[in-house]
Amino acid sequence: MEIKVAKHAGFCFGVKKAIEIAEEVAQGNREKTYVLGQLVHNEKVIKNLEDKGIIFVENINEIPQNAVTVLRAHGEPGTTYQILEQKSITKEKNLNDATCPLVTLVHNVAIKLKNNGYEIVIFGKHNHPEAIGTSYHIKGKDTFIVERAEDSDLVIDYIRKNGFEKVAVISQTTMSVYGYKKLIEGINSKITDGKFEEIPLSLKDLSKKYGFVDTICNPTKQRQSDTDELAKECDVVIVIGGKNSSNSKELHAKALEYGVESYFIQSSEQLQKEWFDGKEKIGVTAGASTPDYLIDEVVERVKEIANAEIPNATI
Ligand code: SF4
Known part of the structure; x- marks a missing residue:
């Protein structure tokens, strides 16, 4: 039995940058750092950032006047910037905009x-x-x-x-x-x-x-085309991603479209031994909001429970 890990799996550069910005800002800020909305659609990553003192709010009204604020990679409407400006939160002072280019x-x-x-x-x-x-x-x-x-x-x-x-x-x-x-x-x-x-x-x-206009981003395209390859080659495809992650759900749907057995999981604890019974090739991929350590944990766990080998690791 062998495991194939998609070459393009996990954090895209936009999400990576947004997390770096949030961590750097929080580290250099003695007050609380606010992030509007989920910075990344991954519960474990959010929890980790909360542990570093970052406060996530769903409603802009929860951000206090003058607060150091980070905007996530997904992009915001112009009204968000206007409301923040009314709270004295501006790019010149305390607003850190991580919108992906x-x-x-x-x-x-x-x-x-x-x-x-x-x-x-x-x-x-x-x-x-x-x-x-x-x-x-x-x-x-x-x-x-x-x-x-x-x-x-x-x-x-x-x-x-x-x-x-x-x-x-x-x-x-x-x-x-x-x-x-x-x-x-x-x-x-x-x-x-x-x-x-x-x-x-x-x-x-x-x-x-x-x-x-083709506005689907390249990191998304790479993850989808790698999943195509895994679905064609493998007997089962494991997709790792947050429950609310749109691009991760797309990867899972893609694998299922090929008729291959596929499971959408958030962490290695969800893996079940019977998924791998009688399987020769196991594919692993992950959406753009999944950190590398979660992919590594899943691969290690699959190795343990399925006695699998990783030949050259990636497709
Ligand atoms: S646009 Fe693409 S690269 Fe940018 S954050 Fe979204 S998925 Fe990542």
């Missing part, structure tokens, strides 16, 4: 499309902070968000009912590459007055009536 890129894409007359549809999760943050750069709560690749009819209805001149679809950075393709294909198979064509990220040509 690849999320900022999506915000900029959305703003430019909007300024060029496009109605924007987001392929993303309604409750995900990134989709919410991006939507506030467009139409706020009224921004149309489509969650499932199968829901192309909803997009077509929305376009028909409103008679938009130009429409562009963008994606949350952590969505499924396959799902995005399927959504666009679904729309194109039914729409009667044109086709959605790709608009390159440079946004140089904004003359198309219907377009879509």
Whole structure:
């Protein structure tokens, strides 16, 4: 029996940077350090940061006046910065913005499309902070968000009912590459007055009536394509990630799409011996919010309970 660990697994650079910023700020701050929302969708990482004195709040009203504050990688709407400014929390003084540059890129894409007359549809999760943050750069709560690749009819209805001149679809950075393709294909198979064509990220040509921009980030794509390989090669695929981690859930769904047995776990304690009975190859991958030590713990535990070997460790 052998274990294959995905080459691109665990923390992406955006999450890594956000955690580094939060730790550095907390270390150099004698007062309390506040983080708005879960810095990373991983319960163990959050607990570890709480132990270092960081306070996580879900509601911006819980952040006191003048407090040292960190904003997470997922990106925030402009209103967050305005409210913080009213509390004397600004980038010049005590606000540390860990928004991932690849999320900022999506915000900029959305703003430019909007300024060029496009109605924007987001392929993303309604409750995900990134989709919410991006939507506030467009139409706020009224921004149309489509969650499932199968829901192309909803997009077509929305376009028909409103008679938009130009429409562009963008994606949350952590969505499924396959799902995005399927959504666009679904729309194109039914729409009667044109086709959605790709608009390159440079946004140089904004003359198309219907377009879509590939805004899924590269770290997400790498994790998904590695999971494809594991699912093709292995008899069982273990996906490690926080319960609320959108990209980790996508990896698990991807493995299941291939028909391979797959389990979504948060830690090594959840592993069960019978999952590995009669299996030859075990694949291990992890979402962008999973720290390396959790991956190592899972691999070690699989080795123990399944008597497995790690040949060259990664795919
Ligand atoms: S998943 Fe992508 S966009 Fe999100 S923090 Fe990581 S690198 Fe940035």
